[in-house]
Amino acid sequence: MIYPITVYGDPVLRKVAQPITKDYPDFDQFVKDMFETMYFSDGVGLAAPQIGLPIRMFVVDASAAADEEPELEGFKKAFINPEIIETKGDEWTMNEGCLSLPDIREDVSRPEFVKIKYLDENFVEHIEEYGGFAARVIQHEYDHLEGKLLVDHLSPLRKRMLKSKLTNITKGKVKTSYRIIIPGSRK
Template sequence: MILPIVAYGDPVLRKKAAPITQDYPKLDELIANMFETMYGASGVGLAAPQIGKAIRIFVVDATPFADDEDLSEKEQAQLKTFKKAFINPEIIEETGDEWAFSEGCLSIPGINEDVFRCPNIKIKYQDQDFKEHIEEYDGLLARVIQHEYDHIEGILFTDKLSSLKKRIIKSKLAGISKGKTNADYRMRFPDKKGR
């Protein structure tokens, strides 16, 4: 089931999400709905706060990036098959020289800005069977994971912009929270009149 995506300005996007346990109700259904919602919005990642749930889960399907000709064959191969749910994740390490890449967010439609992030991460998480993993990622995949991880920490990509960039997009962000956007997927707006 495709769920509405929570827009910028909703308090749930600013909460540090809570861990969940194995008995979380209808977890498999929730994860399936998150993937379906993400695909419906043409996204590559979606965190639970973006569907109004302040819990530590995000999903990633990086396969759309696999065709990027600027990437190495190794990176293309890694992206081609990458589809995962991360439960109760914890980034243990971020290393390397930060690099810029234009990021967007399904909760902030129509705004894309360069964000600096470390190229390498080590992350601990549980899969859908609550089996624990510790894995390392780099490049574009690391970036997608960092972006989604920020969501469960209550951080948005716009928080990482310079104060000048933040001032430039301030009125656009206010407009998004009021429903003034052209997103071609269902959204829930915190400040929309007549909801």
């Protein structure tokens, strides 16, 4: 099932997500649906709050960037109840987009490396360290679980410059190739 994407202005995107347990309803199918939704929307990551669910889970598939970073070959994972243990290294800037902020792409600085503890889709615990693009995608998706968006990394001036675009997103005045949930329209 392909979920519609929750966009800027919806309160769920500003909530700190809650942990989930093994008995989450139809969990295996839910993980598959998250990946399917991410691929359909042309994303490299998708967090549960982006489909309106305030739970601590995100999926990533950065294998398309393996041409530039060979270690990303087959980098497809589900992160359940993740906790960033450490970030380190120099901050580096890259242009980022977000499915919940359609038509907005901005330069965001993030640390080069991240160490993260998480459960995989079989609820097996892992502690792993990632660098480069993988670390960036993980940090971006993790932000969603903490109620943060990429615009929170921008200067106040840059945010003011984006105000009309952000207002249009909250009103659904944006074109996407995927279905969106306009803030306030959720039943």
